[in-house]
Amino acid sequence: MTVRYIRMHPTRALSSFLLYALLIVVAFCIGLPVFWFLISSIKTESEYIAYPIKFLPKVVQWKNYVDAVTLIDYWGYASHSLYLALMYSTLCLITSSAAGFAFARFKVRGSNTLFSIILAMMIVPGMVTLIPQFIVYSRLHLTNTYWPWFLWGVAGAPFHIFLFRQFFTTIPAQLEEAAEVDGCTPFRVFWQIFLPNSKPVLATSFIFNFSSTWSDWFGPLIYLDDKRTTLAVKINHGYQNAHGNPLMMPTLAAATIYALPLIILFFIGQKYIIQGVVTSGIKG
Amino acid sequence: MATAEVAVAQPERTARHIAPRVVRRTVAFYAFVAPWLICFVALDIIPIVLGVLTSMTDYDGLNLATVKWMGLKNYARAFTDSDVAYSFGRSVLWSAINTPTWIVLSFTLALILNQAVKGRDFFRTLYYLPSVVPVVAVARIWAIFLDTNNGLLNGILSLFRPGTAVRWLSDYALPACTAISVWGGLGGGMIIFLAGLQGIPQELEEAALIDGANKLRVFRHITIPLMTPLIFFQLIMALITSLQTFALPMIVYGGGAMTGGVARAVYLYVINTYRHIFAFQRFGYGTALLWLMSIVIMGLTLVVFRTARYWVYYESEAAGGAA
Numbered sequence: 150m151t152v153r154y155i156r157m158h159p160t161r162a163l164s165s166f167l168l169y170a171l172l173i174v175v176a177f178c179i180g181l182p183v184f185w186f187l188i189s190s191i192k193t194e195s196e197y198i199a200y201p202i203k204f205l206p207k208v209v210q211w212k213n214y215v216d217a218v219t220l221i222d223y224w225g226y227a228s229h230s231l232y233l234a235l236m237y238s239t240l241c242l243i244t245s246s247a248a249g250f251a252f253a254r255f256k257v258r259g260s261n262t263l264f265s266i267i268l269a270m271m272i273v274p275g276m277v278t279l280i281p282q283f284i285v286y287s288r289l290h291l292t293n294t295y296w297p298w299f300l301w302g303v304a305g306a307p308f309h310i311f312l313f314r315q316f317f318t319t320i321p322a323q324l325e326e327a328a329e330v331d332g333c334t335p336f337r338v339f340w341q342i343f344l345p346n347s348k349p350v351l352a353t354s355f356i357f358n359f360s361s362t363w364s365d366w367f368g369p370l371i372y373l374d375d376k377r378t379t380l381a382v383k384i385n386h387g388y389q390n391a392h393g394n395p396l397m398m399p400t401l402a403a404a405t406i407y408a409l410p411l412i413i414l415f416f417i418g419q420k421y422i423i424q425g426v427v428t429s430g431i432k433g
Numbered sequence: 434m435a436t437a438e439v440a441v442a443q444p445e446r447t448a449r450h451i452a453p454r455v456v457r458r459t460v461a462f463y464a465f466v467a468p469w470l471i472c473f474v475a476l477d478i479i480p481i482v483l484g485v486l487t488s489m490t491d492y493d494g495l496n497l498a499t500v501k502w503m504g505l506k507n508y509a510r511a512f513t514d515s516d517v518a519y520s521f522g523r524s525v526l527w528s529a530i531n532t533p534t535w536i537v538l539s540f541t542l543a544l545i546l547n548q549a550v551k552g553r554d555f556f557r558t559l560y561y562l563p564s565v566v567p568v569v570a571v572a573r574i575w576a577i578f579l580d581t582n583n584g585l586l587n588g589i590l591s592l593f594r595p596g597t598a599v600r601w602l603s604d605y606a607l608p609a610c611t612a613i614s615v616w617g618g619l620g621g622g623m624i625i626f627l628a629g630l631q632g633i634p635q636e637l638e639e640a641a642l643i644d645g646a647n648k649l650r651v652f653r654h655i656t657i658p659l660m661t662p663l664i665f666f667q668l669i670m671a672l673i674t675s676l677q678t679f680a681l682p683m684i685v686y687g688g689g690a691m692t693g694g695v696a697r698a699v700y701l702y703v704i705n706t707y708r709h710i711f712a713f714q715r716f717g718y719g720t721a722l723l724w725l726m727s728i729v730i731m732g733l734t735l736v737v738f739r740t741a742r743y744w745v746y747y748e749s750e751a752a753g754g755a756a
Contacts, residue, residue, distance in 0.1 A: 165550075168545065168548070168550060169550070171545065172545065172550070172552075172556050175542070175560065176556065176559055176560075179559065179560060179562075179563060179616065179619075180559065181578070181585065182574045182575055182578040182585070182616070183563075183566075183574060185574075185577065185578050185584075185585040186573070186574040186577060186578070189577055197583060198582070198583055199583070200582045200583065201588065201591060202583055202584075202585065202587075202588040204588075243468075244468040244469050244472075245469075247465045247466070247468065247469075248465060248466045248468070248469040250465055251461075251462045251465035251466045252466070255458050255459075255461060255462035255465075257455070257458055257459040257462045258459060260462055263466060263470070266473070270473075270477070272669060272673060272731070272734050273727070273731070274673055274676075274677050274726070274727045274730045274731070275677065276677055276703060276723050276726070276727065277481060277484065277723065277724070277727045278476070278477055278480050278481060278484070280484065280710060280716070280719065280720055280723060281480035281481060281483050281484030281487065281720065282476060282480045284480075284483065284484075284487065284492075284494070284716060285479070285480050285483065287494070288497075300472060300475075300476060301476070303468050303472055304468070304469060304472030304473065304476050304477075305468065305469045305472070310469065335458075335461040335465070336461075339465070360565065360567075363567065364567035364568055364569070366567075366568060366569050366680060366684065367679075367680055371711065381567060381569050384569055384570075385569050385684060385687070386687065400573070401573065401577070404569065404570040404573045404574075405570075407567065407569070407570060408565075408566050408567055408570040411565045411566070411567065412562065412565055412566075414565075415561075415562070415565045419558065422624070423624065423627075423628075426624055426625060426628045
């Protein structure tokens with residue numbers, strides 16, 4: 150019998166115990182508010198305002214979720230959110246990847262200057278353009294339309310151009326040179342060689358843009374009226390009773406359904422996101 | 434004869450071959466950046482110029498026909514406006530608390546989850562999840578968690594000290610909002626630091642350990658220096674975003690664009706500015722206020738860039754120094 154017990158050194162056992170204790174404490178701090186929120190969303194109003202607090206509801210109130218999607222035109226507003234998020238992130242993906250490709254692959258007159266502008270725009274505070282843009286759009290009568298999102302999408306985003314440029318510089322030059330010798334146009338090199346080989350970055354960029362547009366609250370708030378606005382604005386103060394007082398229970402349920410697509414999207418794209426962040430090497 | 438002909442023909446052919454290639458590549462480059470470049474001029478340059486002009490007028494969003502030129506008066510007014518001074522102070526304090534808290538916590542989490550611990554992927558996912566939640570939902574989640582009477586936090590504290598009814602969102606607005614903001618941003622910071630930590634060559638740390646360095650020294654002299662470029666990047670980004678924060682407190686205190694109900698402790702600079710713009714239609718004065726903050730932010734960014742050479746480690750430089 151030569152069973153050998155591998156015994157942990159006492160100090161190592163202690164440090165591993167402390168590590169797990171820490172991981173679990175942090176997990177609690179992060180998870181507790183969400184847990185409380187989900188529990189609250191299936192309570193009755195009187196259970197919710199009970200003092201001292203009632204931890205669990207007597208009967209699960211799925212009615213809150215029914216109210217959430219029936220008291221307002223929930224799916225209508227959700228479709229606005231979806232439409233804007235899809236439109237913006239698709240357009241932004243096309244423009245940013247194309248520009249990223251250009252900056253990674255062509256060293257021509259003016260390309261360095263333009264790339265410095267991209268870098269500079271990454272650190273210029275967004276509020277510099279937010280209000281002036283709003284003034285321009287409203288003078289052109291484009292507020293209350295979805296045109297601003299279309300144009301923002303076509304414009305691309307400096308950070309995403311940078312992300313694509315970083316990734317594309319890692320693709321070996323031989324690949325492209327060989328294609329060029331074979332008479333491939335730059336567009337075909339981009340479309341048939343670079344894009345198919347960039348799925349992690351494409352997914353990362355798309356998911357980040359989709360999430361930020363879906364989450365955006367201030368844009369729809371100042372640009373769109375009550376009929377055309379998105380879920381982000383509507384959930385914040387859309388649920389009211391006849392006297393204009395906020396209805397808490399459907400609001401909680403609605404916020405839960407509203408956050409769900411992004412969580413699902415994250416789980417679908419999870420492995421791409423981590424890969425995308427690693428390979429694009431955001432290292433300043 | 435024959436050789437001479439070849440010698441003449443060769444450069445000509447090469448030149449003919451190269452010149453169109455340069456032109457072709459230049460055309461291709463500008464074709465690929467065209468959508469961005471055109472929109473950059475239309476949506477950034479033109480509005481920025483108009484923004485500078487607006488900040489020197491009394492534009493109220495409507496009075497284009499009768500708009501008055503104010504010169505630098507809007508800027509001068511900002512320096513005597515006590516609300517501006519107060520909210521600027523709050524923003525500086527907010528940034529001074531938020532930036533280090535966020536960087537230290539997300540870096541620590543990344544360090545822990547870079548170890549070979551069981552269930553690592555589970556914890557990574559769990560810690561990242563809050564950053565997926567939209568800000569409107571984040572604000573709700575925390576508003577009911579911190580609620581004075583019905584919130585879970587006071588409920589738990591009441592187990593130890595019955596009847597605890599701390600008014601977190603009004604009496605401790607700054608720490609409460611900081612907690613909310615850090616909670617929402619932790620995952621995003623962590624994932625970038627994790628990417629950086631995975632980029633550190635393992636041989637380097639192993640070699641040092643074999644040479645007899647303990648873990649703390651490896652951390653201090655290898656991990657930290659190699660991570661400084663990323664810490665630098667995160668610091669710049671955190672400064673820029675935290676000084677511009679407005680949405681979170683506005684949603685937590687539920688004032689919409691009117692921003693009336695925001696607690697004084699988190700009455701941040703941009704909130705005060707948006708109040709001027711959207712509640713009082715003072716586009717001219719408001720834009721001037723935005724420019725002042727932008728100048729502060731850009732100045733601060735430059736200062737941080739200047740300090741970089743004292744503490745940020747660049748591989749190429751060190752290699753050059755060693756050679």
